[in-house]
Amino acid sequence: MLSKKSKYALKALMVLAKEYGQGPVLISDVAQREGIPRKFLELILLELKNQGILQSKKGKGGGYFLGREPRLISVGHIIRILDGPIAPLPCVSKTAYMRCRECRDERSCGIRIVMKEVRDATAKIMDSTSLADMLSRVEAVVTGKESLSFAI
Amino acid sequence: MLSKKSKYALKALMVLAKEYGQGPVLISDVAQREGIPRKFLELILLELKNQGILQSKKGKGGGYFLGREPRLISVGHIIRILDGPIAPLPCVSKTAYMRCRECRDERSCGIRIVMKEVRDATAKIMDSTSLADMLSRVEAVVTGKESLSFAI
DNA sequence: GAGCCTCTTGACTGGATCGGTCGCGACCTT
DNA sequence: AAGGTCGCGACCGATCCAGTCAAGAGGCTC
Numbered sequence: 001m002l003s004k005k006s007k008y009a010l011k012a013l014m015v016l017a018k019e020y021g022q023g024p025v026l027i028s029d030v031a032q033r034e035g036i037p038r039k040f041l042e043l044i045l046l047e048l049k050n051q052g053i054l055q056s057k058k059g060k061g062g063g064y065f066l067g068r069e070p071r072l073i074s075v076g077h078i079i080r081i082l083d084g085p086i087a088p089l090p091c092v093s094k095t096a097y098m099r100c101r102e103c104r105d106e107r108s109c110g111i112r113i114v115m116k117e118v119r120d121a122t123a124k125i126m127d128s129t130s131l132a133d134m135l136s137r138v139e140a141v142v143t144g145k146e147s148l149s150f151a152i
Numbered sequence: 153m154l155s156k157k158s159k160y161a162l163k164a165l166m167v168l169a170k171e172y173g174q175g176p177v178l179i180s181d182v183a184q185r186e187g188i189p190r191k192f193l194e195l196i197l198l199e200l201k202n203q204g205i206l207q208s209k210k211g212k213g214g215g216y217f218l219g220r221e222p223r224l225i226s227v228g229h230i231i232r233i234l235d236g237p238i239a240p241l242p243c244v245s246k247t248a249y250m251r252c253r254e255c256r257d258e259r260s261c262g263i264r265i266v267m268k269e270v271r272d273a274t275a276k277i278m279d280s281t282s283l284a285d286m287l288s289r290v291e292a293v294v295t296g297k298e299s300l301s302f303a304i
Numbered sequence: 305g306a307g308c309c310t311c312t313t314g315a316c317t318g319g320a321t322c323g324g325t326c327g328c329g330a331c332c333t334t
Numbered sequence: 335a336a337g338g339t340c341g342c343g344a345c346c347g348a349t350c351c352a353g354t355c356a357a358g359a360g361g362c363t364c
Contacts, residue, residue, distance in 0.1 A: 002240040002267065004323065010263045027340075035254035040324055046341065059332025062339050075266055088154040102187035108293045110286030111162045114227055114277065115154065121273040125266065134262030141260045156352065179311075192353055198312070211361035212309050 006082045008036045009044050013078065014138075016054070017070035017131040024056070024063030044082065051081050070135065076126030086126060087119040094123075158234045160188045161196050165230065166290075168206070169222035169283040176208070176215030196234070203233050222287065228278030238278060239271040246275070 011034040019025050027045060031038040045064050048054045055067045066073065080086060080095060087093035091100045092115045103109050163186040171177050179197060183190040197216050200206045207219045218225065232238060232247060239245035243252045244267045255261050 001237075003321095007241065007263065014262055024339095026338095037324065039326080042340075042342095043324090049340095056340060057332080058330080058338085058340050059334090060338050061333070062331095064340085085153075089159065108290050110166055110290040111159065113289050113293075114281050114286060117277050118274050121277060122270050125269050125273060129266050134266060137265050138260050138262040141265075155350095176310095189353060191355080194311075195353090201311095208311060209361085210309080210311050210359085212363070214310050214361075216311085 002079070003083050005044055006079050008034070008041060009048060009078055009082050010075065010134075011036065012041060012045060013048075013053075013066070013073065013131055014134060016064060016066050017073075017135055020066050020070055024061070024065045026063045030064070047081065048078070053078065053081070066131075069132070071130045071132035073131045074127050075129045075131075075134070076123060079126060086123050087115070089115045089119075092116040092119045094119075154231070155235050157196055158231050160186070160193060161200060161230055161234050162227065162286075163188065164193060164197060165200075165205075165218070165225065165283055166286060168216060168218050169225075169287055172218050172222055176213070176217045178215045182216070199233065200230070205230070205233070218283075221284070223282045223284035225283045226279050227281045227283075227286070228275060231278060238275050239267070241267045241271075244268040244271045246271075 012030045015030050015033060016025055027042055028038060030036070030045075031041045045054060045056075049056055049064070053067055053073060054064050056062065056064050076086060085093040085096040087096070089100070089112065090096060090098035091103065091106060091109075091112055099106060100109070100112075103112070106112060164182045167182050167185060168177055179194055180190060182188070182197075183193045197206060197208075201208055201216070205219055205225060206216050208214065208216050228238060237245040237248040239248070241252070241264065242248060242250035243255070243258060243261075243264055251258060252261070252264075255264070258264060
Protein backbone atom coordinates (compact mmCIF):
# COMPACT_ATOMS: atom_id res chain seq x y z
CA MET A 1 0.00 0.00 0.00
CA LEU A 2 1.24 3.44 -0.96
CA SER A 3 1.67 5.70 2.07
CA LYS A 4 0.12 9.15 2.18
CA LYS A 5 3.64 10.48 2.11
CA SER A 6 4.27 9.01 -1.32
CA LYS A 7 0.87 9.98 -2.56
CA TYR A 8 1.26 13.57 -1.39
CA ALA A 9 4.76 13.65 -2.82
CA LEU A 10 3.56 12.60 -6.24
CA LYS A 11 0.72 15.12 -6.14
CA ALA A 12 3.12 17.88 -5.19
CA LEU A 13 5.60 16.86 -7.85
CA MET A 14 2.88 16.94 -10.46
CA VAL A 15 2.18 20.54 -9.52
CA LEU A 16 5.87 21.40 -9.73
CA ALA A 17 6.18 19.55 -13.01
CA LYS A 18 3.33 21.52 -14.50
CA GLU A 19 5.06 24.69 -13.32
CA TYR A 20 8.52 23.56 -14.41
CA GLY A 21 10.74 26.36 -15.69
CA GLN A 22 8.54 29.10 -14.27
CA GLY A 23 10.33 29.73 -10.99
CA PRO A 24 9.72 28.48 -7.45
CA VAL A 25 6.34 27.52 -6.06
CA LEU A 26 5.36 28.07 -2.43
CA ILE A 27 4.81 25.10 -0.16
CA SER A 28 1.57 26.71 0.91
CA ASP A 29 0.38 26.98 -2.67
CA VAL A 30 1.01 23.33 -3.34
CA ALA A 31 -0.58 22.35 -0.04
CA GLN A 32 -3.68 24.35 -0.76
CA ARG A 33 -4.05 23.30 -4.37
CA GLU A 34 -3.82 19.61 -3.52
CA GLY A 35 -5.42 19.57 -0.08
CA ILE A 36 -2.29 18.43 1.71
CA PRO A 37 -1.56 19.40 5.37
CA ARG A 38 1.03 22.11 5.07
CA LYS A 39 3.46 21.07 7.78
CA PHE A 40 3.39 17.51 6.63
CA LEU A 41 4.15 18.57 3.11
CA GLU A 42 7.19 20.54 4.33
CA LEU A 43 8.63 17.31 5.65
CA ILE A 44 8.06 15.54 2.37
CA LEU A 45 9.48 18.25 0.14
CA LEU A 46 12.51 18.56 2.37
CA GLU A 47 13.22 14.88 2.03
CA LEU A 48 12.87 15.12 -1.73
CA LYS A 49 15.26 18.04 -1.71
CA ASN A 50 17.81 16.12 0.33
CA GLN A 51 17.58 13.32 -2.20
CA GLY A 52 18.29 15.68 -5.05
CA ILE A 53 14.85 15.63 -6.62
CA LEU A 54 13.97 19.18 -5.68
CA GLN A 55 15.71 22.49 -5.16
CA SER A 56 14.54 25.33 -2.98
CA LYS A 57 14.98 29.02 -2.58
CA LYS A 58 14.39 30.93 0.63
CA GLY A 59 13.02 34.38 1.21
CA LYS A 60 10.58 36.39 -0.80
CA GLY A 61 9.98 34.93 -4.22
CA GLY A 62 11.27 31.61 -2.91
CA GLY A 63 9.74 28.16 -2.87
CA TYR A 64 10.40 24.76 -4.33
CA PHE A 65 11.11 23.65 -7.88
CA LEU A 66 12.18 20.51 -9.70
CA GLY A 67 15.90 19.84 -9.86
CA ARG A 68 15.61 18.39 -13.37
CA GLU A 69 13.19 17.90 -16.21
CA PRO A 70 9.91 16.14 -15.40
CA ARG A 71 10.68 13.39 -17.90
CA LEU A 72 13.79 12.49 -15.90
CA ILE A 73 11.96 11.89 -12.63
CA SER A 74 10.36 8.48 -12.31
CA VAL A 75 7.50 7.46 -10.09
CA GLY A 76 9.52 4.49 -8.90
CA HIS A 77 12.35 6.66 -7.68
CA ILE A 78 10.02 8.86 -5.63
CA ILE A 79 8.27 5.92 -4.03
CA ARG A 80 11.55 4.27 -3.14
CA ILE A 81 12.70 7.46 -1.44
CA LEU A 82 9.60 7.84 0.70
CA ASP A 83 8.28 4.32 1.17
CA GLY A 84 11.41 2.25 0.72
CA PRO A 85 11.77 -0.76 -1.54
CA ILE A 86 9.04 -1.63 -4.01
CA ALA A 87 9.46 -5.39 -3.67
CA PRO A 88 6.82 -7.17 -1.60
CA LEU A 89 9.55 -9.21 0.08
CA PRO A 90 13.11 -8.20 0.92
CA CYS A 91 14.42 -11.38 -0.72
CA VAL A 92 13.23 -10.22 -4.15
CA SER A 93 14.33 -6.61 -3.85
CA LYS A 94 17.02 -5.37 -6.21
CA THR A 95 17.69 -2.14 -4.32
CA ALA A 96 17.44 -3.53 -0.77
CA TYR A 97 18.02 -7.26 -0.97
CA MET A 98 17.97 -9.31 2.23
CA ARG A 99 17.66 -13.03 2.42
CA CYS A 100 14.90 -14.64 4.43
CA ARG A 101 16.21 -15.91 7.72
CA GLU A 102 14.13 -19.06 7.65
CA CYS A 103 14.53 -20.05 4.01
CA ARG A 104 16.79 -23.02 3.45
CA ASP A 105 17.00 -22.75 -0.31
CA GLU A 106 16.01 -19.44 -1.77
CA ARG A 107 15.94 -20.66 -5.34
CA SER A 108 13.30 -23.26 -4.63
CA CYS A 109 10.98 -21.03 -2.59
CA GLY A 110 7.63 -20.89 -4.36
CA ILE A 111 6.57 -17.70 -2.66
CA ARG A 112 9.75 -16.01 -3.74
CA ILE A 113 9.20 -17.04 -7.35
CA VAL A 114 5.76 -15.48 -7.41
CA MET A 115 6.76 -12.35 -5.50
CA LYS A 116 9.65 -11.83 -7.84
CA GLU A 117 7.20 -11.71 -10.70
CA VAL A 118 5.13 -9.17 -8.81
CA ARG A 119 8.15 -7.05 -8.05
CA ASP A 120 9.31 -7.10 -11.66
CA ALA A 121 5.90 -6.17 -12.99
CA THR A 122 5.49 -3.35 -10.49
CA ALA A 123 8.98 -1.97 -10.91
CA LYS A 124 8.64 -2.06 -14.66
CA ILE A 125 5.58 0.15 -14.52
CA MET A 126 6.84 2.52 -11.85
CA ASP A 127 10.35 2.94 -13.20
CA SER A 128 9.24 3.55 -16.74
CA THR A 129 6.68 6.19 -15.81
CA SER A 130 7.94 9.73 -15.35
CA LEU A 131 6.22 12.85 -14.12
CA ALA A 132 6.05 13.99 -17.72
CA ASP A 133 4.33 10.74 -18.68
CA MET A 134 1.75 11.22 -15.98
CA LEU A 135 1.15 14.79 -17.03
CA SER A 136 0.56 13.83 -20.62
CA ARG A 137 -1.77 11.02 -19.63
CA VAL A 138 -3.80 13.38 -17.53
CA GLU A 139 -3.83 15.82 -20.40
CA ALA A 140 -5.08 13.09 -22.70
CA VAL A 141 -7.99 12.32 -20.40
CA VAL A 142 -8.85 15.96 -19.84
CA THR A 143 -8.98 16.77 -23.54
CA GLY A 144 -11.24 13.79 -24.09
CA LYS A 145 -8.73 11.67 -25.93
CA GLU A 146 -8.82 8.87 -23.41
CA SER A 147 -7.75 6.35 -25.98
CA LEU A 148 -4.26 7.81 -25.89
CA SER A 149 -3.79 6.51 -22.40
CA PHE A 150 -3.85 2.99 -23.77
CA ALA A 151 -1.39 3.70 -26.53
CA ILE A 152 1.65 3.76 -24.31
CA MET B 153 5.08 -5.08 1.43
CA LEU B 154 3.84 -8.53 2.30
CA SER B 155 3.34 -8.97 6.06
CA LYS B 156 4.89 -11.89 7.90
CA LYS B 157 1.37 -13.10 8.45
CA SER B 158 0.81 -13.56 4.74
CA LYS B 159 4.24 -15.00 4.20
CA TYR B 160 3.79 -17.52 7.00
CA ALA B 161 0.32 -18.33 5.75
CA LEU B 162 1.59 -19.11 2.28
CA LYS B 163 4.42 -21.23 3.67
CA ALA B 164 2.01 -23.16 5.83
CA LEU B 165 -0.43 -23.62 2.98
CA MET B 166 2.35 -24.97 0.80
CA VAL B 167 3.03 -27.62 3.41
CA LEU B 168 -0.66 -28.50 3.61
CA ALA B 169 -0.91 -28.54 -0.17
CA LYS B 170 1.97 -30.97 -0.42
CA GLU B 171 0.23 -33.15 2.14
CA TYR B 172 -3.22 -32.73 0.58
CA GLY B 173 -5.40 -35.84 0.82
CA GLN B 174 -3.23 -37.49 3.44
CA GLY B 175 -5.06 -36.39 6.57
CA PRO B 176 -4.53 -33.54 9.04
CA VAL B 177 -1.17 -31.98 9.82
CA LEU B 178 -0.28 -30.63 13.25
CA ILE B 179 0.23 -26.91 13.76
CA SER B 180 3.45 -27.75 15.54
CA ASP B 181 4.70 -29.76 12.60
CA VAL B 182 4.09 -26.93 10.19
CA ALA B 183 5.63 -24.42 12.58
CA GLN B 184 8.75 -26.48 13.01
CA ARG B 185 9.18 -27.38 9.34
CA GLU B 186 8.92 -23.76 8.25
CA GLY B 187 10.47 -22.01 11.22
CA ILE B 188 7.30 -20.14 12.17
CA PRO B 189 6.53 -19.15 15.79
CA ARG B 190 3.95 -21.68 16.84
CA LYS B 191 1.52 -19.43 18.68
CA PHE B 192 1.56 -16.93 15.89
CA LEU B 193 0.86 -19.62 13.35
CA GLU B 194 -2.17 -20.75 15.37
CA LEU B 195 -3.67 -17.32 14.88
CA ILE B 196 -3.07 -17.41 11.17
CA LEU B 197 -4.43 -20.88 10.55
CA LEU B 198 -7.50 -20.07 12.60
CA GLU B 199 -8.20 -17.05 10.45
CA LEU B 200 -7.78 -19.13 7.32
CA LYS B 201 -10.20 -21.66 8.75
CA ASN B 202 -12.78 -19.00 9.54
CA GLN B 203 -12.49 -17.82 5.96
CA GLY B 204 -13.16 -21.29 4.64
CA ILE B 205 -9.69 -22.03 3.30
CA LEU B 206 -8.84 -24.63 5.90
CA GLN B 207 -10.60 -27.24 7.95
CA SER B 208 -9.49 -28.65 11.26
CA LYS B 209 -9.92 -31.69 13.42
CA LYS B 210 -9.41 -31.72 17.15
CA GLY B 211 -8.01 -34.39 19.42
CA LYS B 212 -5.47 -37.07 18.72
CA GLY B 213 -4.80 -37.53 15.05
CA GLY B 214 -6.17 -34.05 14.49
CA GLY B 215 -4.68 -31.00 12.86
CA TYR B 216 -5.31 -28.76 9.89
CA PHE B 217 -5.94 -29.59 6.24
CA LEU B 218 -6.98 -27.77 3.10
CA GLY B 219 -10.68 -27.30 2.55
CA ARG B 220 -10.34 -27.78 -1.20
CA GLU B 221 -7.87 -28.75 -3.87
CA PRO B 222 -4.59 -26.79 -3.99
CA ARG B 223 -5.32 -25.68 -7.53
CA LEU B 224 -8.47 -23.92 -6.30
CA ILE B 225 -6.69 -21.75 -3.74
CA SER B 226 -5.09 -18.63 -5.15
CA VAL B 227 -2.27 -16.62 -3.68
CA GLY B 228 -4.29 -13.46 -4.16
CA HIS B 229 -7.15 -14.75 -2.07
CA ILE B 230 -4.86 -15.62 0.84
CA ILE B 231 -3.13 -12.26 0.77
CA ARG B 232 -6.43 -10.41 0.67
CA ILE B 233 -7.61 -12.32 3.73
CA LEU B 234 -4.55 -11.55 5.81
CA ASP B 235 -3.23 -8.25 4.46
CA GLY B 236 -6.35 -6.71 3.00
CA PRO B 237 -6.65 -5.25 -0.49
CA ILE B 238 -3.88 -5.71 -3.02
CA ALA B 239 -4.29 -2.29 -4.63
CA PRO B 240 -1.68 0.32 -3.71
CA LEU B 241 -4.43 2.91 -3.31
CA PRO B 242 -8.02 2.45 -2.14
CA CYS B 243 -9.26 4.36 -5.17
CA VAL B 244 -8.03 1.64 -7.54
CA SER B 245 -9.15 -1.34 -5.49
CA LYS B 246 -11.80 -3.62 -6.93
CA THR B 247 -12.50 -5.44 -3.68
CA ALA B 248 -12.32 -2.45 -1.32
CA TYR B 249 -12.86 0.67 -3.37
CA MET B 250 -12.88 4.04 -1.66
CA ARG B 251 -12.52 7.35 -3.35
CA CYS B 252 -9.79 9.78 -2.38
CA ARG B 253 -11.16 12.53 -0.20
CA GLU B 254 -9.03 15.23 -1.78
CA CYS B 255 -9.36 14.25 -5.43
CA ARG B 256 -11.60 16.54 -7.44
CA ASP B 257 -11.76 14.42 -10.56
CA GLU B 258 -10.78 10.81 -10.16
CA ARG B 259 -10.62 10.10 -13.84
CA SER B 260 -7.98 12.71 -14.49
CA CYS B 261 -5.73 11.81 -11.57
CA GLY B 262 -2.35 10.80 -12.96
CA ILE B 263 -1.34 8.90 -9.87
CA ARG B 264 -4.51 6.89 -10.02
CA ILE B 265 -3.90 5.96 -13.64
CA VAL B 266 -0.47 4.59 -12.87
CA MET B 267 -1.52 2.84 -9.67
CA LYS B 268 -4.37 1.19 -11.47
CA GLU B 269 -1.88 -0.34 -13.86
CA VAL B 270 0.14 -1.57 -10.91
CA ARG B 271 -2.91 -3.03 -9.25
CA ASP B 272 -4.00 -4.83 -12.39
CA ALA B 273 -0.56 -6.27 -13.03
CA THR B 274 -0.21 -7.45 -9.43
CA ALA B 275 -3.70 -8.88 -9.16
CA LYS B 276 -3.30 -10.69 -12.45
CA ILE B 277 -0.24 -12.51 -11.16
CA MET B 278 -1.56 -13.21 -7.69
CA ASP B 279 -5.03 -14.29 -8.69
CA SER B 280 -3.87 -16.59 -11.44
CA THR B 281 -1.33 -18.38 -9.27
CA SER B 282 -2.61 -21.23 -7.12
CA LEU B 283 -0.92 -23.29 -4.47
CA ALA B 284 -0.69 -26.09 -7.00
CA ASP B 285 1.04 -23.73 -9.44
CA MET B 286 3.59 -22.78 -6.82
CA LEU B 287 4.20 -26.40 -5.94
CA SER B 288 4.85 -27.36 -9.52
CA ARG B 289 7.17 -24.42 -10.04
CA VAL B 290 9.16 -25.39 -6.99
CA GLU B 291 9.24 -28.94 -8.28
CA ALA B 292 10.54 -27.71 -11.60
CA VAL B 293 13.39 -25.87 -9.94
CA VAL B 294 14.25 -28.74 -7.63
CA THR B 295 14.45 -31.28 -10.45
CA GLY B 296 16.76 -29.01 -12.36
CA LYS B 297 14.30 -28.02 -15.05
CA GLU B 298 14.40 -24.34 -14.22
CA SER B 299 13.44 -23.37 -17.71
CA LEU B 300 9.91 -24.62 -17.03
CA SER B 301 9.35 -21.80 -14.62
CA PHE B 302 9.51 -19.39 -17.50
CA ALA B 303 7.17 -21.37 -19.69
CA ILE B 304 4.06 -20.35 -17.82
C1' DG C 305 -14.80 -41.51 32.29
C1' DA C 306 -9.86 -40.45 32.78
C1' DG C 307 -6.44 -38.58 30.62
C1' DC C 308 -4.32 -36.90 26.84
C1' DC C 309 -4.15 -34.48 22.56
C1' DT C 310 -5.31 -30.77 19.69
C1' DC C 311 -7.42 -26.74 18.32
C1' DT C 312 -9.88 -22.14 20.19
C1' DT C 313 -10.24 -17.89 22.34
C1' DG C 314 -9.25 -13.63 24.60
C1' DA C 315 -6.20 -10.70 26.72
C1' DC C 316 -1.89 -8.72 26.69
C1' DT C 317 2.64 -6.77 25.21
C1' DG C 318 6.61 -3.97 23.36
C1' DG C 319 8.01 -1.73 19.57
C1' DA C 320 7.55 0.45 15.21
C1' DT C 321 5.30 3.18 11.92
C1' DC C 322 1.91 6.52 10.24
C1' DG C 323 0.14 10.84 9.86
C1' DG C 324 0.51 14.61 11.52
C1' DT C 325 1.54 19.29 14.66
C1' DC C 326 4.42 22.97 17.05
C1' DG C 327 7.84 26.27 17.60
C1' DC C 328 11.80 28.39 16.65
C1' DG C 329 15.46 29.02 13.81
C1' DA C 330 18.18 30.30 9.48
C1' DC C 331 18.30 32.53 5.44
C1' DC C 332 17.05 35.56 1.53
C1' DT C 333 15.15 39.71 -0.68
C1' DT C 334 14.06 44.36 -0.74
C1' DA D 335 15.94 45.67 9.41
C1' DA D 336 11.46 43.66 8.16
C1' DG D 337 8.97 40.35 6.39
C1' DG D 338 8.62 36.24 3.79
C1' DT D 339 10.14 31.57 3.20
C1' DC D 340 12.32 27.28 3.98
C1' DG D 341 14.87 24.16 7.72
C1' DC D 342 14.89 21.25 11.48
C1' DG D 343 14.17 19.05 15.88
C1' DA D 344 10.90 17.67 19.15
C1' DC D 345 6.65 15.89 20.09
C1' DC D 346 2.08 13.38 19.79
C1' DG D 347 -1.85 10.04 19.52
C1' DA D 348 -3.45 6.24 17.10
C1' DT D 349 -2.84 2.16 14.89
C1' DC D 350 -0.64 -1.93 13.39
C1' DC D 351 2.83 -5.69 13.65
C1' DA D 352 4.66 -9.67 15.50
C1' DG D 353 4.33 -12.34 19.04
C1' DT D 354 3.24 -14.39 23.91
C1' DC D 355 0.39 -16.23 27.70
C1' DA D 356 -3.14 -18.60 30.05
C1' DA D 357 -7.11 -20.92 30.16
C1' DG D 358 -10.67 -23.62 27.97
C1' DA D 359 -13.42 -26.45 24.74
C1' DG D 360 -13.89 -30.36 22.09
C1' DG D 361 -12.52 -35.02 20.57
C1' DC D 362 -9.99 -39.55 20.90
C1' DT D 363 -8.35 -43.81 23.07
C1' DC D 364 -8.12 -46.89 26.56
